[in-house]
Amino acid sequence: GMDELSDIHLGHKTITYDEVTGTGKARISFAEVALDRARDYAAEDADITLRLHRAMLPRIEADGKLAFIYRKVEMPVREVLFRVERNGVLVDAAQLATQSHELGQKMLELEERAYREAGQPFNLNSPKQIQEILFERQGLPVKKKTPSGQPSTDEDVLSELAHDYPLPKLLLEFRALAKLKSTYTDKLPKMVNPDTGRVHTTYSQTGAVTGRLASNDPNLQNIPIRTAEGQQIRAAFLPRVPGNRFVAADYSQIELRILASLSGDEAMLRAFASGEDIHATTAAAVFGVDPGAVTPEMRRAAKAVNFGILYGQSSFGLAKALGIPQPDAAAFIAAYFQSFAGAEAFMDEVLDRCRRDGCVTTMLGRRRAIAGVRDRGRRR
Numbered sequence: 065g066m067d068e069l070s071d072i073h074l075g076h077k078t079i080t081y082d083e084v085t086g087t088g089k090a091r092i093s094f095a096e097v098a099l100d101r102a103r104d105y106a107a108e109d110a111d112i113t114l115r116l117h118r119a120m121l122p123r124i125e126a127d128g129k130l131a132f133i134y135r136k137v138e139m140p141v142r143e144v145l146f147r148v149e150r151n152g153v154l155v156d157a158a159q160l161a162t163q164s165h166e167l168g169q170k171m172l173e174l175e176e177r178a179y180r181e182a183g184q185p186f187n188l189n190s191p192k193q194i195q196e197i198l199f200e201r202q203g204l205p206v207k208k209k210t211p212s213g214q215p216s217t218d219e220d221v222l223s224e225l226a227h228d229y230p231l232p233k234l235l236l237e238f239r240a241l242a243k244l245k246s247t248y249t250d251k252l253p254k255m256v257n258p259d260t261g262r263v264h265t266t267y268s269q270t271g272a273v274t275g276r277l278a279s280n281d282p283n284l285q286n287i288p289i290r291t292a293e294g295q296q297i298r299a300a301f302l303p304r305v306p307g308n309r310f311v312a313a314d315y316s317q318i319e320l321r322i323l324a325s326l327s328g329d330e331a332m333l334r335a336f337a338s339g340e341d342i343h344a345t346t347a348a349a350v351f352g353v354d355p356g357a358v359t360p361e362m363r364r365a366a367k368a369v370n371f372g373i374l375y376g377q378s379s380f381g382l383a384k385a386l387g388i389p390q391p392d393a394a395a396f397i398a399a400y401f402q403s404f405a406g407a408e409a410f411m412d413e414v415l416d417r418c419r420r421d422g423c424v425t426t427m428l429g430r431r432r433a434i435a436g437v438r439d440r441g442r443r444r
Contacts, residue, residue: 070112073119078112079105129429137428138269145267145277152262153284154302157253163296164249167241170293174238181231188238191217197231204229227387241293248287248297255282262304275430317342319374326427329406343367349403350396369396 067078084105085091094102124130179185182201186193198204199215207224208216215221219236226233255263263282271278279285288294303310315321320342324332335345340355347358347366358366365386372382383393401408415437418424423433 066109066112066116069116074112074115076112076115079108081105127429129425130431133429141269145269149264149267151304152257152260152264154262154304155252155256156300156302157256159300160249160253160297163293163300164245167245167249167293171238171241171245174234174241178231178234178238181234188235189242194235198225202229202231204232240288240291244288244293244297247282252282252300273432275426320370322427323374323407323410327407327410329404329410331404332407343370346370346400346403350399352399365396369400373397373400 067080070076070078084097084101085094097105124134175188178188182197184197186197188194194217195215198217199206204225206215207221208218210216217235219239222232222236226236252263257264263284265279265284266281268278268280269275271280277285287297289298301310317336320332321336323329324336331345331349332342335342341363343363343366344355344358346369347353347362348355350366350369351358351362353362368385369382372385377385379390379394379397382396383390386393414424418434419437422435423431425431
């Protein structure tokens with residue numbers, strides 16, 4: 065944030081938003097702030113932004129790769145995002161209202177089923193009441209505790225319990241529908257700009273340390289696609305011109321292709337060059353079977369192995385993801401690295417470099433500071 069950057073790079077403590085508007089119940093809107101106070105706050109924002117630019121730009125220019133990211137990636141993308149934000153997206157408010165009612169009905173049905181499973185009515189939005197029902201009345205195993213020492217009822221805990229017990233599964237379904245209803249079907253129609261008739265999100269280039277875009281107010285990047293309800297919400301977004309269509313384009317196995325390119329792993333490069341199904345290839349390697357003998361279940365497991373290992377998953381995490389014993393997961397990882405030794409060498413080299421330099425750098429030169437990188441031995 066600008067306040068922190070000002071402190072770090074300029075040694076200047078800025079006037080904060082909370083200082084101007086107050087906090088808690090005493091907070092006022094910015095429109096109510098005295099004119100001279102609002103003037104000082106706004107003028108300082110403009111001044112500090114310029115001063116930060118002057119202080120930081122020479123450091124960016126001194127690093128050729130960072131200068132490339134700034135000049136050739138971030139600044140051109142800024143113009144594209146500006147147009148996208150201004151154009152907005154058309155939504156069918158009437159369709160969303162219908163969906164909101166349908167979601168409400170489904171939530172009521174889930175609520176009734178949850179009451180029957182619990183043997184009594186309770187507030188499905190109350191962690192305390194859920195805690196009492198699950199762990200005191202039904203005696204379900206406590207998987208994790210909160211900082212205050214109480215049994216946790218977070219999503220990870222409920223997901224684990226849902227494998228063996230019906231009530232946690234109902235609670236998860238209820239939460240998923242409630243989130244869709246409050247975040248999208250109820251909220252989106254209220255966010256339609258009356259002048260344009262469209263919803264205008266804000267895309268941030270600096271919201272994620274990886275450089276990935278972040279969408280907020282509203283977030284249009286996280287609408288589920290795997291559920292029927294999520295697909296219905298997506299169907300309420302319309303092209304600007306009747307008769308036009310939205311086009312979705314995606315890379316095929318892009319992360320694994322990049323790993324193959326960066327690592328130079330011969331087996332991976334050969335698989336992609338010959339048009340093989342990389343997940344089937346991995347399945348054949350980790351299960352020790354011929355490619356023609358790979359089953360759909362083997363391929364699904366290999367897909368989890370491919371992406372899990374790529375992002376540093378340990379045998380414990382892989383075992384949990386696949387629902388298998390940890391020794392079996394460790395054997396999968398060992399077989400994977402035996403087949404793709406070049407990928408393992410590359411990942412080890414990246415970890416060593418990060419441990420030494422305190423950061424990693426992308427192909428284009430984007431830099432990300434990372435502290436506390438674990439030792440190689442802890443990966444498995």
